[in-house]
Amino acid sequence: MKVGIVGAGMVGSSAGYALAVMGLASTVVLVDHNHDLAVAQAEDIAHAVPFMSSTIVEAADYDGLVGAKVVILAAGVSQKPGETRLALLERNAAVFKDVVGKVLSVAPEAILLIASNPVDIMTQITQRISGLPAGRVIGSGTILDTARFRSLLGRHLGISPQSVHAYVLGEHGDSEVLAWSNAKVGSLSLAEIAAQVGSPITRDVRARIDDGVRNAAYKIIKGKGATYYGIGAGLARIVKAIARDQHDVLTVSCVMPEVGGVRDVALSIPRVIGVDGISADLMPDLSSEEFEELEKSAQLLKDSVESIAL
Ligand code: ADP
Numbered sequence: 494m495k496v497g498i499v500g501a502g503m504v505g506s507s508a509g510y511a512l513a514v515m516g517l518a519s520t521v522v523l524v525d526h527n528h529d530l531a532v533a534q535a536e537d538i539a540h541a542v543p544f545m546s547s548t549i550v551e552a553a554d555y556d557g558l559v560g561a562k563v564v565i566l567a568a569g570v571s572q573k574p575g576e577t578r579l580a581l582l583e584r585n586a587a588v589f590k591d592v593v594g595k596v597l598s599v600a601p602e603a604i605l606l607i608a609s610n611p612v613d614i615m616t617q618i619t620q621r622i623s624g625l626p627a628g629r630v631i632g633s634g635t636i637l638d639t640a641r642f643r644s645l646l647g648r649h650l651g652i653s654p655q656s657v658h659a660y661v662l663g664e665h666g667d668s669e670v671l672a673w674s675n676a677k678v679g680s681l682s683l684a685e686i687a688a689q690v691g692s693p694i695t696r697d698v699r700a701r702i703d704d705g706v707r708n709a710a711y712k713i714i715k716g717k718g719a720t721y722y723g724i725g726a727g728l729a730r731i732v733k734a735i736a737r738d739q740h741d742v743l744t745v746s747c748v749m750p751e752v753g754g755v756r757d758v759a760l761s762i763p764r765v766i767g768v769d770g771i772s773a774d775l776m777p778d779l780s781s782e783e784f785e786e787l788e789k790s791a792q793l794l795k796d797s798v799e800s801i802a803l
Pocket residue numbers: 499500501502503504505524525526527530567568569570571588591592609719721
């Protein structure tokens with residue numbers, strides 16, 4: 494399967510690296526308006542491949558995306574000094590207008606996988622620009638937040654994260670919602686398993702895990718200026734579900750008709766992903782408090798999207 498990546502910066506190249514070392518694509522094509530950067534990233538990643546897989550990694554212009562089954566959109570511009578968040582959003586929306594049109598003109602069948610931040614808003618913008626069915630425009634959303642939630646819970650309980658089923662919903666950002674009431678380990682509720690293994694979820698434990706999930710990115714950015722390996726691997730994980738038609742349940746962002754009272758908004762909930770993109774939304778059973786938080790998150794995202802002139 495050919496996978497395209499538009500935007501060969503830190504996030505795009507990390508996704509390319511993860512795809513290549515995991516051998517998830519026959520070909521990875523990097524496109525960037527800084528072509529020299531795309532060439533350099535492709536060559537650097539290609540040097541790692543002989544040790545791990547047989548993926549071909551190359552740089553190209555848009556016509557190199559012909560036949561791509563998935564195209565990751567990781568292009569973006571960074572904030573100029575003094576620029577407002579809204580102005581930045583509008584500049585990124587303009588980048589996407591340009592990029593999405595070019596991608597679809599050569600790869601009209603592709604599933605679009607959005608990585609650029611703010612990812613929920615960029616996902617909604619892409620769906621609007623492209624006019625594609627919502628299930629073919631997938632944002633990385635809270636895939637990383639959910640992974641972090643599962644791993645911190647697993648570590649506390651002494652259980653593999655793979656056996657912990659817990660989701661982070663809503664915005665990939667400050668208003669995200671940790672769905673504690675719905676968390677399960679194997680088939681047991683969190684309270685049952687915590688009692689059985691003698692590791693209660695006290696108020697302090699909960700606060701520590703909540704902070705670990707919510708503020709992970711801030712801590713990484715403070716230390717190294719940006720986050721990219723984690724999201725690169727998360728994007729590769731989504732591609733794996735598509736490439737192998739696995740029908741995996743992953744928390745990703747997608748435009749949905751309604752969340753509580755908020756209509757037509759992109760945010761994350763668990764979704765089934767296979768070769769055709771998203772085939773089902775799985776809204777978890779939430780406590781009334783969690784549902785209220787999710788509705789607030791939806792409203793906040795909707796307000797942001799409405800404020801952008803497209
Ligand atoms: P991130 O950390 O999110 O990856 P970067 O700034 O490292 O951010 O990468 C963003 C990439 O997107 C840059 O390499 C930039 O050249 C690219 N880019 C910006 N605008 C466009 C565009 N219109 N078409 C293609 N690539 C673009």
